Amino acid sequence: MTLLTALRGDLSNQKADLIIHFQFEGESAPSTVSHPSLRSALASVLKLDGFEGKSDAAVLWHSNGKHPASRYLVMGLGEGRKLSRETLWRACAAAGFRATTLKARTTGMALSTGNWHLSPEDAAEIAAGGFLHGCYRFDKYLSSPSRGAEPSELVLGMGRTDPAKIRQPLEEVRVVDRVVRLARDLVSEHPGHLHPVRMSEVATSEAKKAGVKCRVMEEAELERLGMGGMLGVSRGSEHPAVMIHLHHPPRPASRKKPRIVLVGKGVTFDTGGISLKQPDGMEAMKADMSGAAAVLATLLALPGLKVEMEVHGLLMMVENMPDGRAIRPGDILRIFNGKTVEIKSTDAEGRLILADGLSWACKTIRPDYLVDLATLTGACMVALGPGCTGVMGNNDAFVKKVLEAAGDAAERMWQLPLLPEYREHIQSDVADVKNSGIRYGGAITAGLFLQEFVKPSVAWAHLDIAGPAFFESGYGYAPKGATGHGVRTLLRLIRALA
Numbered sequence: 261m262t263l264l265t266a267l268r269g270d271l272s273n274q275k276a277d278l279i280i281h282f283q284f285e286g287e288s289a290p291s292t293v294s295h296p297s298l299r300s301a302l303a304s305v306l307k308l309d310g311f312e313g314k315s316d317a318a319v320l321w322h323s324n325g326k327h328p329a330s331r332y333l334v335m336g337l338g339e340g341r342k343l344s345r346e347t348l349w350r351a352c353a354a355a356g357f358r359a360t361t362l363k364a365r366t367t368g369m370a371l372s373t374g375n376w377h378l379s380p381e382d383a384a385e386i387a388a389g390g391f392l393h394g395c396y397r398f399d400k401y402l403s404s405p406s407r408g409a410e411p412s413e414l415v416l417g418m419g420r421t422d423p424a425k426i427r428q429p430l431e432e433v434r435v436v437d438r439v440v441r442l443a444r445d446l447v448s449e450h451p452g453h454l455h456p457v458r459m460s461e462v463a464t465s466e467a468k469k470a471g472v473k474c475r476v477m478e479e480a481e482l483e484r485l486g487m488g489g490m491l492g493v494s495r496g497s498e499h500p501a502v503m504i505h506l507h508h509p510p511r512p513a514s515r516k517k518p519r520i521v522l523v524g525k526g527v528t529f530d531t532g533g534i535s536l537k538q539p540d541g542m543e544a545m546k547a548d549m550s551g552a553a554a555v556l557a558t559l560l561a562l563p564g565l566k567v568e569m570e571v572h573g574l575l576m577m578v579e580n581m582p583d584g585r586a587i588r589p590g591d592i593l594r595i596f597n598g599k600t601v602e603i604k605s606t607d608a609e610g611r612l613i614l615a616d617g618l619s620w621a622c623k624t625i626r627p628d629y630l631v632d633l634a635t636l637t638g639a640c641m642v643a644l645g646p647g648c649t650g651v652m653g654n655n656d657a658f659v660k661k662v663l664e665a666a667g668d669a670a671e672r673m674w675q676l677p678l679l680p681e682y683r684e685h686i687q688s689d690v691a692d693v694k695n696s697g698i699r700y701g702g703a704i705t706a707g708l709f710l711q712e713f714v715k716p717s718v719a720w721a722h723l724d725i726a727g728p729a730f731f732e733s734g735y736g737y738a739p740k741g742a743t744g745h746g747v748r749t750l751l752r753l754i755r756a757l758a
């Protein structure tokens with residue numbers, strides 16, 4: 261675990277294995293390098309390397325014992341006027357990734373918040389959070405983990421800012437990083453191990469440690485409640501379905517504060533069922549429980565962040581397998597709220613389990629706000645690419661809050677419209693609705709399907725995280741694999757509503 265600390269000053273005299281500085285376009289050396297000999301040495305190296313401070317560019321320099329730190333890493337931040345949280349986050353995650361690959365033990369990062377249009381607290385939070393995010397590796401199954409070692413220490417040079425002001429933000433970074441790691445570990449875990457019941461064991465023990473209430477609803481109870489979506493999807497699997505209900509705080513701190521429910525898609529493996537998927541890349545479908553992992557992680561962070569609002573998390577856990585008992589195209593299922601669904605494709609399973617979760621939440625918890633997170637459609641990835649979440653909802657003001665939270669958290673999200681005229685794409689001849697429409701606008705018809713199961717008076721947002729939950733190829737700063745996407749946005753959102 262990397263120790264986080266903050267110091268006054270620019271780290272000129274800091275001994276370390278690696279010190280990170282940032283540079284904008286148009287600068288000859290980072291503004292945080294004040295020591296004259298280091299500054300001129302760095303400036304000439306940067307010039308030789310043709311480094312112009314562009315975002316995503318970086319230069320690593322070995323000082324050969326002539327300066328306090330053995331290595332210096334300069335990260336470009338692009339145009340100073342345009343510095344966004346996203347750019348800073350990316351640069352810091354790339355730096356953490358690099359530091360880990362280099363096996364640097366002691367590291368430092370010089371922040372110059374004077375010209376960053378960010379408060380020192382926000383800058384420190386993004387810098388340290390991004391750095392730790394970049395350090396993460398999933399290597400528990402490697403006999404010899406060769407992809408680096410996480411630094412033991414990161415010191416933030418805070419310039420003229422009193423380091424005491426940074427203590428609280430750094431503690432929060434620690435809490436958030438811990439749960440995001442858990443989400444990433446769960447998503448990366450192999451699907452033979454992480455089936456629905458295993459997820460309920462993890463949730464139960466983690467919730468107990470964190471002080472979050474957790475109740476596991478097993479198949480007999482789901483049957484009694486009439487959760488036809490959950491039971492239908494899991495029919496072809498050896499592993500029973502479970503719905504996990506997390507609750508913070510166990511007793512509402514204030515009755516007047518709004519109540520929010522988060523629902524996560526938890527398909528521990530999605531073969532497509534009888535509508536079997538193409539084999540190519542199917543292993544990535546172990547990540548089809550990323551929504552549930554993000555919801556679990558979010559709930560676990562709430563006590564540590566001292567959030568006082570009442571928050572519920574519902575993890576809808578199933579495995580989607582083909583089998584003699586599996587549901588077929590043409591079958592009709594009845595969802596918790598009584599609506600019937602004609603199955604067009606057993607591969608459009610996520611919306612079936614979410615339908616049970618959303619309608620159960622509206623009826624029994626009666627929330628003010630309702631958010632679902634789901635790796636729901638390939639169509640959303642076609643629309644927005646692999647790095648961006650599609651946000652839909654029944655209340656534009658609430659969708660706007662979600663997008664603001666995402667911007668603050670440096671997570672990419674973009675709104676897609678729930679065009680009412682597309683509802684006819686999912687009109688069934690034999691049931692109230694069918695679970696798949698035409699190819700075009702597939703992310704939107706999935707959203708319209710879910711809307712059928714949300715009470716109109718509840719402000720609801722649907723986050724299709726199919727792309728950013730899991731990278732099938734790496735993005736500079738982010739290695740291949742699970743990202744924990746959504747957790748930081750949800751935590752920002754909850755704290756904005758509380």
Ligand code: BES
Nearest residue numbers: 605607608609635636637638639696726
């Ligand atoms: N889990 C998939 C969506 C997905 C695809 C997530 C790629 C991440 C990466 C989902 O259950 C699914 O199979 N959706 C279908 C829906 C279709 C049958 C209407 C899809 O997107 O093809």
Ligand code: MN
Nearest residue numbers: 530607608609
């Ligand atoms: Mn599917």
Ligand code: ZN
Nearest residue numbers: 527530548610
């Ligand atoms: Zn799926």
